[in-house]
């Protein structure tokens with residue numbers, strides 16, 4: 001998946017009609033939310049992509065689907081679901097991240113979050129356990145599960161037995177099953193429906209937290225880089241930081257997505 005990153009310097013200097021093309025730098029998607037950008041005209045900046053990781057992974061899956069790579073699509077979308085569990089864990093911790101009316105966590109809180117995350121960071125089963133426990137604590141009930149019952153309730157079919165979506169994912173990712181286009185679309189729709197259902201609850205409970213969370217990854221990442229991210233900039237670095245978001249199908253801070261009935265069929269070519 002490629003990103004079109006705009007250069008802040010070019011946008012400032014170029015005549016408005018020329019700015020568009022000159023300012024766009026194409027970069028492959030990376031693991032960090034920060035992109036260290038030096039444009040062909042020598043402008044230096046950090047571009048901060050504020051989308052949640054699961055939004056980007058899901059988008060990458062949709063692009064693979066449209067390009068005819070169905071196994072790859074399912075693999076990216078399954079990864080998006082796992083990162084959504086991580087996002088949900090952080091959402092459930094929002095009272096600690098944003099006490100009172102704070103819109104950003106204190107450095108000391110970020111240290112605690114990092115310490116909490118470290119022992120579970122490489123273990124998806126542990127993360128899934130943390131998600132279930134923290135969700136129960138926050139909402140006073142267990143989260144709906146991404147299983148055959150969920151699919152049935154929403155009239156979704158994977159067009160392959162077993163209907164259980166976890167078993168289906170394992171079949172594709174671990175056993176080399178070559179999924180069909182219809183199966184990939186059905187899987188994408190099921191994950192979208194699941195994420196949408198929970199994200200809607202998060203929005204209804206505390207919409208502001210969803211906006212606040214768009215900078216948490218930046219703060220944690222800056223810390224890992226040895227800096228701190230404050231007031232929209234990486235402190236101590238002689239480069240401007242430009243925050244932006246890419247246009248993804250799933251966008252939990254977009255009320256068109258959250259309040260609508262989004263279907264991946266809108267994007268399938």
Ligand SMILES: [Zn+2]
Pocket residue numbers: 007008009010011023039040041042043
């Ligand atoms: Zn430039």
